[in-house]
Amino acid sequence: MKTILTYDLRIQQSLILLFLATILAAIITKQEFLGVVIIVEFFLIAVAQYSLNIIKAFSKKYVKTDSRKVYVFISSYVVIGFLILILSSLFKFEDPEQNLKNIFELMVMSWIFLSPILIIQSLMISFFDAKNSINEQP
Numbered sequence: 001m002k003t004i005l006t007y008d009l010r011i012q013q014s015l016i017l018l019f020l021a022t023i024l025a026a027i028i029t030k031q032e033f034l035g036v037v038i039i040v041e042f043f044l045i046a047v048a049q050y051s052l053n054i055i056k057a058f059s060k061k062y063v064k065t066d067s068r069k070v071y072v073f074i075s076s077y078v079v080i081g082f083l084i085l086i087l088s089s090l091f092k093f094e095d096p097e098q099n100l101k102n103i104f105e106l107m108v109m110s111w112i113f114l115s116p117i118l119i120i121q122s123l124m125i126s127f128f129d130a131k132n133s134i135n136e137q138p
Helices: 002-006 008-029 033-057 066-090 099-132
Strands: none
Touching (some): 002 008, 002 033, 033 066
Protein backbone atom coordinates (compact mmCIF):
# COMPACT_ATOMS: atom_id res chain seq x y z
CA MET A 1 0.00 0.00 0.00
CA LYS A 2 2.88 2.34 0.83
CA THR A 3 4.32 1.90 -2.65
CA ILE A 4 1.08 2.82 -4.37
CA LEU A 5 0.72 5.95 -2.23
CA THR A 6 4.37 6.83 -2.87
CA TYR A 7 3.80 6.77 -6.62
CA ASP A 8 0.30 8.23 -6.43
CA LEU A 9 1.18 11.40 -8.35
CA ARG A 10 2.96 9.51 -11.12
CA ILE A 11 0.10 7.03 -11.43
CA GLN A 12 -2.42 9.83 -11.82
CA GLN A 13 -0.26 11.76 -14.26
CA SER A 14 0.31 8.66 -16.38
CA LEU A 15 -3.39 7.79 -16.49
CA ILE A 16 -4.36 11.36 -17.42
CA LEU A 17 -1.69 11.57 -20.14
CA LEU A 18 -2.83 8.21 -21.53
CA PHE A 19 -6.43 9.46 -21.50
CA LEU A 20 -5.51 12.68 -23.34
CA ALA A 21 -3.39 10.76 -25.86
CA THR A 22 -6.29 8.40 -26.53
CA ILE A 23 -8.65 11.34 -27.07
CA LEU A 24 -6.15 12.87 -29.50
CA ALA A 25 -5.74 9.53 -31.31
CA ALA A 26 -9.52 9.17 -31.55
CA ILE A 27 -9.83 12.63 -33.08
CA ILE A 28 -7.04 12.02 -35.58
CA THR A 29 -7.86 8.45 -36.62
CA LYS A 30 -11.66 8.55 -36.15
CA GLN A 31 -11.63 4.92 -35.01
CA GLU A 32 -14.85 3.92 -33.21
CA PHE A 33 -13.24 1.44 -30.82
CA LEU A 34 -11.23 4.29 -29.28
CA GLY A 35 -14.50 5.65 -27.88
CA VAL A 36 -14.81 2.53 -25.74
CA VAL A 37 -11.15 2.83 -24.74
CA ILE A 38 -11.74 6.46 -23.68
CA ILE A 39 -14.67 5.42 -21.48
CA VAL A 40 -12.64 2.61 -19.89
CA GLU A 41 -9.69 4.95 -19.26
CA PHE A 42 -12.02 7.59 -17.77
CA PHE A 43 -13.41 5.09 -15.27
CA LEU A 44 -9.90 3.83 -14.54
CA ILE A 45 -8.85 7.39 -13.67
CA ALA A 46 -11.96 7.82 -11.51
CA VAL A 47 -11.43 4.56 -9.61
CA ALA A 48 -7.72 5.24 -9.07
CA GLN A 49 -8.21 8.82 -7.89
CA TYR A 50 -11.18 8.05 -5.66
CA SER A 51 -9.47 5.03 -4.07
CA LEU A 52 -6.19 6.84 -3.47
CA ASN A 53 -7.89 9.89 -1.98
CA ILE A 54 -10.15 7.84 0.30
CA ILE A 55 -7.10 5.93 1.56
CA LYS A 56 -5.24 9.20 2.16
CA ALA A 57 -8.26 10.78 3.86
CA PHE A 58 -8.19 8.08 6.53
CA SER A 59 -4.40 7.94 6.81
CA LYS A 60 -2.54 9.77 9.56
CA LYS A 61 0.40 10.33 7.23
CA TYR A 62 -1.40 12.93 5.12
CA VAL A 63 -2.54 16.40 6.11
CA LYS A 64 -6.32 16.76 6.44
CA THR A 65 -6.85 19.75 4.16
CA ASP A 66 -10.14 21.38 3.24
CA SER A 67 -9.42 20.51 -0.38
CA ARG A 68 -9.23 16.81 0.48
CA LYS A 69 -12.46 16.99 2.50
CA VAL A 70 -14.28 18.74 -0.36
CA TYR A 71 -12.90 16.23 -2.87
CA VAL A 72 -14.04 13.25 -0.78
CA PHE A 73 -17.50 14.76 -0.26
CA ILE A 74 -18.12 15.67 -3.92
CA SER A 75 -16.58 12.50 -5.34
CA SER A 76 -18.63 10.40 -2.91
CA TYR A 77 -21.75 12.16 -4.24
CA VAL A 78 -20.75 11.12 -7.76
CA VAL A 79 -19.86 7.54 -6.81
CA ILE A 80 -22.96 6.94 -4.68
CA GLY A 81 -25.18 8.53 -7.33
CA PHE A 82 -23.61 6.35 -10.01
CA LEU A 83 -24.17 3.21 -7.94
CA ILE A 84 -27.80 4.19 -7.31
CA LEU A 85 -28.24 4.76 -11.05
CA ILE A 86 -26.87 1.29 -11.79
CA LEU A 87 -29.06 -0.32 -9.13
CA SER A 88 -32.17 1.50 -10.35
CA SER A 89 -31.54 0.30 -13.89
CA LEU A 90 -31.31 -3.28 -12.62
CA PHE A 91 -34.67 -3.04 -10.87
CA LYS A 92 -37.56 -1.81 -12.98
CA PHE A 93 -39.47 0.80 -10.98
CA GLU A 94 -42.85 2.09 -12.05
CA ASP A 95 -42.45 5.85 -12.31
CA PRO A 96 -45.43 7.21 -14.25
CA GLU A 97 -44.40 10.85 -13.88
CA GLN A 98 -40.76 10.17 -14.77
CA ASN A 99 -39.55 11.87 -11.57
CA LEU A 100 -36.78 9.36 -10.98
CA LYS A 101 -35.62 9.72 -14.58
CA ASN A 102 -35.52 13.52 -14.24
CA ILE A 103 -33.47 13.32 -11.06
CA PHE A 104 -30.95 10.99 -12.69
CA GLU A 105 -30.70 13.25 -15.74
CA LEU A 106 -29.83 16.16 -13.46
CA MET A 107 -27.29 14.04 -11.60
CA VAL A 108 -25.63 12.95 -14.85
CA MET A 109 -25.43 16.58 -15.99
CA SER A 110 -23.75 17.53 -12.71
CA TRP A 111 -21.27 14.65 -13.16
CA ILE A 112 -20.30 16.02 -16.56
CA PHE A 113 -19.33 19.33 -14.97
CA LEU A 114 -17.82 17.83 -11.81
CA SER A 115 -15.62 15.17 -13.42
CA PRO A 116 -12.93 17.43 -14.89
CA ILE A 117 -12.92 19.52 -11.71
CA LEU A 118 -12.46 16.40 -9.58
CA ILE A 119 -9.66 15.10 -11.82
CA ILE A 120 -7.76 18.38 -11.55
CA GLN A 121 -8.44 18.72 -7.82
CA SER A 122 -7.17 15.20 -7.15
CA LEU A 123 -4.01 15.95 -9.10
CA MET A 124 -3.49 19.16 -7.10
CA ILE A 125 -4.02 17.26 -3.83
CA SER A 126 -1.37 14.74 -4.92
CA PHE A 127 1.08 17.57 -5.78
CA PHE A 128 0.48 18.99 -2.30
CA ASP A 129 0.90 15.56 -0.69
CA ALA A 130 4.15 14.94 -2.55
CA LYS A 131 5.60 18.11 -1.06
CA ASN A 132 4.00 18.10 2.38
CA SER A 133 3.46 14.52 3.51
CA ILE A 134 4.85 13.57 6.88
CA ASN A 135 7.88 11.45 6.08
CA GLU A 136 8.34 8.31 8.12
CA GLN A 137 11.61 7.88 9.95
CA PRO A 138 13.59 4.74 8.91
